[in-house]
Amino acid sequence: MNIMLLNPPTLARKGESLSVFPPVGLLYIASYLKAQLSDISVSVVDAVVDGYPACFSFKEKYLIYGLSDDDLKAKIAELKPDIVGLTCMFTNQHEAVLQAARLVKEVQSEILVVIGGSHATAVADELLQHQQVDVVVRGPGEELFLSVVQCFKDHADFKRVPSVAYRENDGRIVVKPIVVSDVSLDDLPPPDFSLVNVDMYHKLRYHMPTPSVYKALPISLSRGCPNKCIFCYVSAVWGTSIRHRSIENIRSEIRDMRERYGVEELHILDDNFGFFKEFSLEFMRMARQEGIRKIVPFNGSPIRTLLDDEFLDELQKLDVDCLRIYPESVSSDTLRKMHKPQNLQMIKKIMETAKSRDMITFSCFIIGFPWQTISEMESEARMDIELASDFSYFSALNALPGTKLYKQCKADGILAPEVCYSDISLNSGNISTANFTCLDVERIAKQAYISSNFSSSERISRGARIFKQTPEQFMERKKRAEFFLAEVEKRIKDGSQSQR
Template identity: 30%
Template sequence: MQILLVTPISNTHYVVPPIGLGYLASALRKNGFSDISILDCIKEKFSFKDFENFIRKEKPKIVGFQVFSFDFGRVKQSIEIVRKSNPDTIIIIGGAHVSTTREKVLKELDKADYGVWGEGEENLPLLLKKTLNSEDIAFKDIPGLIWKDGNKIQVNERKFIEDLDSLEFPAWDLLKPDTYPDNPQGAFYKNFPIAPISTSRGCPYHCTFCASYTNMGRKLRLRNIKNVLDEMELLYNDYGIREFHIIDDMFNLYKNRVKEFCDGVKERKMNISYTFPNGLRLNTLDREMLMLMKETGAYAFTVGIESGSQRVLDHMKKELSLKLIEEKVNLINEVGLEPSGFFIIGYPAETKEDIEATIKFAKKLKLKRAHFANFLPLPGTEATEELQQSKEIGNIQWESLFYSKVPYSPKGISKKEIKKFQRKAFLSFHLRPKILLKMLSEIKTPKHFKSILKRGWDYLFVD
């Protein structure tokens, strides 16, 4: 085996095809590399021993890890396994955590050889041409590369991919989306099998708690809708995909583009459902847009509400009012779609009264479900930088940045109280008879039911 791209061992409940690794595999193929494999340790339910046995057997020359902050310790252990099993293997790290901690990540994961931050479809092939093929490429000329220059760590400036249509589709033959279990990001689904799809990159908004811009930037870059529909049709015909999860950070900024997408789904006569696990932007939704999406398979989606306190919303730079939120949620219901809401508990400067207002507001809104996440001081966000500058937080334990944990609490509120608020919010919202019965009616199989119970238990009671 020459090149192995890895989704590491994780405690997340999401089991979805790693579309980012699929894009990297396609980019490598386009540049002449053919011996490429993708290993999803979550899907395969690998233990560290399983991973070690796999590495010893396959002996890959290159191993690339996708790194999220909450998986930091597991990635570190996995890298050490590779280094011990095959000392000559070149180890490369990338992903959201690498982009947000690029100045120090090779010191913390010191057994890794290189890091790639930002988008990897152009810089990873250049790195492998240099390291595997010995081509005359200087490390300093590879955009987005993090590398060791003697005892010094060098971080090259990244470059955005402006033309997303120039990218090949993800290597779906390696990802095999039709073989994934029914544990999607949003927990619930309408049809199966499911595949994620990305139609754009970047988000122009400045929410203080969000770090997505560190990977994809502020500029919204769009795929041509024909290009998107061609990929969906391939997945529909070749892999039997019947539900799509559109994972854009900002899908509905331009009404004409949403209409073009919906018209294209109609024209191609794909009998599908689709949803938006990362959420839609509320202020750009209108009745016509919602009706078009409903007519072409949209059935439910999540919207980022975050707080029931206008003061806190303003601090988050959400550019939303409580009045607008209520109006848009009512509109979504009027057209026959089912909204769920994202909320944050324990945001900096939040008071107990603010949290109570959020819980009350969530129950007032006509939402099907609500996700109450504890505030996570993610690296690279404006909120985290403010907390560090004010000395309110110090070094962050990366593994604590997980939805069931409480890595931070505002002044005057203990972490124990934040967890109690989260439990209260979740239970008081979902144990209402109408909400609970609706949720139970959407469970597909005993296995799906077991997965939902496990998620709920970990969400509420595992710290």
């Protein structure tokens, strides 16, 4: 049996930059399948990297990066898969994934098409309304995908597989509830990077969130998140308890990375690196012993951990010169309503500590919550100046399917009807209330981004340091932001004129 795991071509709005990243979830599944089944062949196709630098216009305002339709169909025909598994982690990739699934069926209609990932988990019913989709895996994919493969091999009913969605013979869609796996993470073989072109990722200098300094690969130390932020679906997919791997299990993976690929930099995928302080300290000391020179915690660390001197000492020994911080908001009311366990005083203390250690700060804010007004959002943006972060990113809030926020906004009728899945990104929101429109939010976010990060030569210099760029290269970010700001201001103006 041949199994093809596909990272589909990626969709982006025109003007947005392309970022690439190894499909770690698919590589974990590939490793698990190979360890469990001896009579299968598993291949992983990253259509984004394999098709680089090709891009194609899609529905006027989007671009699709990666293999063309014809090239992707040729690859499918070459590999002759019995099953194709596609990843759909992000909401804005909904249409791109469905397009890829359609191409699979055009090559051979009997191929079983399975889709997984965070977004797929949330919208399983929607995906199965399209005939090119056969099964949706809901939650962590290793065990579930294996069960789907075994059912397919045995010509059995998918009824026996938990946490999946599928169609009955009569066309009825069945969506099973998510059951978070309790398998020990040490029992999962590490992702098999030999199945993708690692050198190509290094050549493209993939970044999360900043460009790598040395040869780098991502690594997962734990899964789960205890927080229940209303705008996030991580805890729903991965569980509300955090499970971590053993240090020796991680050491084995690092040694393999070092031997095979010369890796000296690790990008930490965990949502809460540092949640278990002693484990994190032990990991960092072990990583240095094994020859790792730098780590980059992608999603940052819990605020309380960033206030710990011992933790910061170990970070700096691994060349962490930039703290990625998620204040989200400077309003205690908004932090309380979003269920974020932190406050403004803690954030200010981290900023002071970072400066005393000559560390630069990268702060992320979200605006556009349903209870906010335009003046409150503008005030939030101005408060960034008081925090004195070295670089600030302002995201327009999106109510994502599968989150508490989405359910509430849908019930209240405040999801912007003109915004489709493909429009959803950090640059543009999908909520419009009596107090603001989603375009207002995008405008304020872009104005705040420009005024905060490009207001002086000192701010430009610090921002350039974060992204390993010259000041001239860093200023290209301002041009891109101004492009989107002009676009949204035109749409606001056109909308106002049409209402007269």
